[in-house]
Amino acid sequence: MKLSTFFATVAVAFADIVADDVCVSNGQEVSCDAASTQPIVRSGRPEVDRELNQERRYSDLKAMAEKLWKKNGLDGDDAFDERKYWAYGCHCYLLGDRPMTEMGMGRPKDALDTKCKAYKECQRCVRKNHGDECIGEFVAYMWKWTNKKGTFVGQNEAGSCPRELFECDKKFVYDMLAEKDVFDNQYHAFWSGGEGKPHFDNRDPEQCFSHGGVPVEHQCCGGHDQPFFWMNKNKNTCCATQDGKSGNVKASGFSCPHGEF
Numbered sequence: 639m640k641l642s643t644f645f646a647t648v649a650v651a652f653a654d655i656v657a658d659d660v661c662v663s664n665g666q667e668v669s670c671d672a673a674s675t676q677p678i679v680r681s682g683r684p685e686v687d688r689e690l691n692q693e694r695r696y697s698d699l700k701a702m703a704e705k706l707w708k709k710n711g712l713d714g715d716d717a718f719d720e721r722k723y724w725a726y727g728c729h730c731y732l733l734g735d736r737p738m739t740e741m742g743m744g745r746p747k748d749a750l751d752t753k754c755k756a757y758k759e760c761q762r763c764v765r766k767n768h769g770d771e772c773i774g775e776f777v778a779y780m781w782k783w784t785n786k787k788g789t790f791v792g793q794n795e796a797g798s799c800p801r802e803l804f805e806c807d808k809k810f811v812y813d814m815l816a817e818k819d820v821f822d823n824q825y826h827a828f829w830s831g832g833e834g835k836p837h838f839d840n841r842d843p844e845q846c847f848s849h850g851g852v853p854v855e856h857q858c859c860g861g862h863d864q865p866f867f868w869m870n871k872n873k874n875t876c877c878a879t880q881d882g883k884s885g886n887v888k889a890s891g892f893s894c895p896h897g898e899f
Contacts, residue, residue, distance in 0.1 A: 655708050656701050656783065661793060663780040665697035670782065670793065696732075698781065702790055703811045705783055710815065723814050725827040727751030728846035729758060739765065739773045744846030750820040753813035756867070760806035763858035763866035764799065772799040779804040796863040797883065809865040859885040859899060 656662055661670040700720055707718040724732040729742035729751050739761045746752040765772055779800035780793035790808045794801040823829045824838060831837035840846050859876035860866040862884040869876055869887050876885040877894035885899025 655704055658783050658785045661780055661782045662698060662701060663793075664778040665701075668780065670780075698778070699807050699811070702781070702783075702807065703814060705790075706811050706815055709783075718814075722821055722826070723750070723818075726821070727754060727825045728840050730754035731827065731840050736773065736775055739775065742840060742846065744843065744848050747825045747846075748817075748820050748822065750814070750817040751825065753810070753817050756813065757806060757810040759868035760809065760860075760866045761803070763861065763868060764802040764806060766858060767802065767861055767866075768799040772803070774803055774807075777803055779807075781808075792863075797861070801863070802861050802866070805861075805863065805865045859887050861885075 656667070661668050700718070703718040703720070703723075707713070707716070712718070723730055727742075727747045727750065728744045729746055731740075731742060731754075739758065741758050741762065742755060746755050761774060771777075777800050781790055781804055782793065783789070784791045790804075790811075792801045792804040792808070794804065824835065826838060827840060838845060855871045857869045857871050857876055858866050859869040859874075862879075864884055867887050873890050874887050875890055875892055875894065876899040877888050877892065878885055878896045878899040880896050882896065882899075888894065
């Protein structure tokens with residue numbers, strides 16, 4: 639996807655910040671009582687359908703980020719700018735054929751890039767849990783910002799494919815906000831380079847290199863009504879929640895009160 643097309647796409651659905659306590663699904667305001675809260679999976683013509691769903695899912699993700707930035711007093715020149723955070727580092731690259739789920743490579747360049755890597759890993763765990771068609775490009779979810787709780791709330795059933803995708807996206811916008819000041823032009827796909835400095839290319843294995851070492855066994859921990867984490871089993875354990883429907887990452891050797899997940 640060309641840069642101009644990408645940035646035009648994410649601006650389609652919402653001209654203003656989404657209002658509080660308004661439900662949104664598939665890039666549009668909807669009734670919170672709407673019955674269409676089941677996964678929207680397109681098939682038959684995947685190339686065309688993927689393009690349509692990218693537009694709508696990008697709009698949801700962008701709308702949540704804009705909302706969160708605004709809720710934290712960031713607007714005007716400080717408002718959320720997808721041009722910064724979605725074409726950055728080795729993992730914050732939401733362009734291409736499967737932009738929301740396609741994994742990056744190598745070690746993250748900084749804390750912001752690390753959060754993007756975690757986002758892609760969360761999506762991978764959802765796909766592993768529900769099947770290959772449960773990806774952000776194919777499936778829509780319903781969400782809203784609720785004043786009562788002061789956060790985003792997913793409207794789909796806990797444990798469903800769309801709900802778990804929502805939980806990944808929710809965590810991602812909070813993570814981007816937490817690490818926004820880490821942003822460095824030298825790692826941007828289009829703003830890097832100049833004045834004798836090299837242009838950053840996340841496809842270059844010399845710039846996005848792996849640290850090597852012994853392969854590590856991982857496990858997906860979380861899900862249901864919270865985000866997934868791609869957990870290093872050598873360092874951590876996944877403790878089951880009290881209801882046994884999800885898990886929390888704890889340090890290896892921690893005694894899980896409800897057993898391991």
